[in-house]
Amino acid sequence: MADQWPRWWEIMTEGLGAKLREVRTAKGMSLRSLAQALGVSASLISQVExxxxxxxxSTLFAMANHLGVSLDELVGNVPTAGPSPVAPAPQRRTLRPSGALQSTP
Known part of the structure; x- marks a missing residue:
């Protein structure tokens, strides 16, 4: 199992570099400004990209948090746009113990 960890991590983060650069540049951040905010070197950010x-x-989590995206979005596991699978509060319905559906006020 220990031998599988590095390969698993590589597969999971395969599209990370391109996505990181896309999000970083969309937010108008330089390599240096992101690196400084995270407390890492600009070289590390460049090498990841x-x-x-x-x-x-921990660095991956800090990147996502600072850039305002989810970890899934940063590693490319979810689309960056599209409808949410969760209904907005006014459109939600509640299932009552009787089995009847009631719209949430």
């Missing part, structure tokens, strides 16, 4: 290295889990 070109796929030369993978960040630690």
């Amino acid at each position: 070109i796929g030369k290295t993978q960040p630690s889990v």
Whole structure:
């Protein structure tokens, strides 16, 4: 199992570099400004973006948090746009113990 961990991590973070660069540039951030905010080197951010290295889990979490995206979005596991599968509060219905559906006020 220990031998599978590095390969699993590589597969999970395969599209990370391109997505990281896309999100970072869309937010108007430079490599240096993101690196400084995260407390890492600009070289590390660059190497992640070109796929030369993978960040630690804590750095990956910090990247997502600072850029305002989910971890799933950053590693490419969910679309960046589209309708939410969760209905807005005014459109939700409640199932009552009697089995009847009632719209939420």
